[in-house]
Amino acid sequence: MKLALSTLGLPGTGLPRVADLAAQSGYHGVELRTHPEEPVHPGLDAAQRKAVTRRFEAARIEILALAAYARVADPADTTDLPELIALAADLGARHIRVFPGGNNTPADDDTAVRRLAEAAPLAHRNGIRLLLETHDSHRTGRATARVLDRVGHEGVGALWDVMHTWLGGETPAESFTYLSPHLGYTQVKDIASAEDTTPLALGTGVLPLGPCVAQLPQDSWLCWEYEKRWYPRAAPLPGLLRAGHDLLTGLAEARG
Numbered sequence: 001m002k003l004a005l006s007t008l009g010l011p012g013t014g015l016p017r018v019a020d021l022a023a024q025s026g027y028h029g030v031e032l033r034t035h036p037e038e039p040v041h042p043g044l045d046a047a048q049r050k051a052v053t054r055r056f057e058a059a060r061i062e063i064l065a066l067a068a069y070a071r072v073a074d075p076a077d078t079t080d081l082p083e084l085i086a087l088a089a090d091l092g093a094r095h096i097r098v099f100p101g102g103n104n105t106p107a108d109d110d111t112a113v114r115r116l117a118e119a120a121p122l123a124h125r126n127g128i129r130l131l132l133e134t135h136d137s138h139r140t141g142r143a144t145a146r147v148l149d150r151v152g153h154e155g156v157g158a159l160w161d162v163m164h165t166w167l168g169g170e171t172p173a174e175s176f177t178y179l180s181p182h183l184g185y186t187q188v189k190d191i192a193s194a195e196d197t198t199p200l201a202l203g204t205g206v207l208p209l210g211p212c213v214a215q216l217p218q219d220s221w222l223c224w225e226y227e228k229r230w231y232p233r234a235a236p237l238p239g240l241l242r243a244g245h246d247l248l249t250g251l252a253e254a255r256g
Contacts, residue, residue, distance in 0.1 A: 001213075001252040002221045003245060004029035004064045006187070007038065009199070009226030009237035015039050015052060019059035025241035026249075029064035030056065031097070031187075031223045034084070040066065040091070042083045049090040063093040064185065064221060065131070065159075071101020073112035073137055073147075081119040081130070089126040095184050096123070096130050097159050100144070102137030112138075113150045124155030131159035131184040134175070140168035141178030148182045158182040161225070162212045163189050163197070172208055176215035185221035186212065188248065199226045199234045202244040213251040222248055 005027050007018055022030055032040045040052060056063055066088050070079035081098075088096050098116075102108030116130060123130050138144045144158050158179045165175040176183075190205035191197045202209065202224065213222065224244050226237045 001216070001218065001248070002028040002062075003248055004031055004062075004185075004221055004223040005237075005241065006031040006067060006223055006225040007033045008067065008230075009224070009228045011229040015055050019056050019061050021238055021241060022061045023059045026245040027061070027241070029062035029221065029223075031065045031067050031225070032063060032091075032093070033229070034066040034068045034087070040087075042080070042087050044087070046090070049087070053091055063091050064223065065095035065097055066091070066093050067097045070098040072098050072115045072132065073100040073102030073108040075107070075111050077101060081115065082122055085119065085123050085126055085128055085130075088128050094128060095157075095159070096128060097133055098130055099133055099135050100138035100147075101135075104137055108137055109147050109150070112147045116147070116151045116156045117153065120151060120153035120155035122155070124153065129155055129157045129184050131157050133159040133187075134161045134164045134168075134179070136164075139164040140170050141165050141175035142170070143168075145178040145182060156182075157184040159184055160186040160212075161189075162186065162207055162209070163191060166207055167194055172211040172215050176212075180215075183220075185223055186216060187223050187225040188212070189225050189227070197227075198231045199228065201235070201240045203247045209247075210251050210254070213248070214255055216255075218252075218255070222252075224248070
């Protein structure tokens with residue numbers, strides 16, 4: 001399996017430092033938080049986009065995904081998906097993370113299906129998949145697959161956030177059964193409890209990381225999403241990266 005780290009765990013960190021941390025800690029890729037407060041966002045010009053790709057190419061680190069904030073099940077969301085697809089294509093990213101962001105109404109699925117179906121052909125032509133994360137209004141594998149089964153296009157897939165499916169009451173086997181036909185990659189993390197989701201070092205909390213990894217094919221990507229941006233008192237991520245790498249590598253090898 002290949003390992004990536006999310007820049008959500010490195011708020012305020014420049015891309016050169018991100019690339020160096022990933023390479024020095026044994027990771028193969030990065031998930032780049034895509035937001036105006038970050039170095040990567042759709043407002044970058046052509047020269048800036050080339051500079052981003054050169055930085056990670058020099059470190060031999062793949063840009064696995066752009067972690068964007070589109071809410072495809074929310075009819076009030078105005079995120080320009082073609083704009084994100086163009087950015088991903090320029091940076092060589094293979095995936096774009098999107099949220100459901102629904103309002104828990106019967107129309108949520110219809111809205112998400114329509115928006116994803118409209119954008120899927122363009123994404124596919126550019127070698128990119130829009131990945132609907134198991135999150136908020138569609139936190140379970142079952143709810144996410146319900147949308148993706150209707151879209152039925154190669155340009156769209158699933159991002160398995162193992163915390164949200166666990167909080168939604170699914171076992172790892174249940175989540176994987178729903179998501180496997182669509183799965184792009186998997187986000188791992190750890191927390192103290194359902195009531196305290198402050199990020200912890202991998203393997204020190206309650207999430208069933210081993211059973212989740214055991215479900216995955218050998219060629220899967222695992223991305224550590226350490227939510228330092230939302231929990232400023234959490235331990236700094238750089239000091240945890242190597243141990244996280246070793247734990248994930250061990251879980252992958254234990255699959256047999």
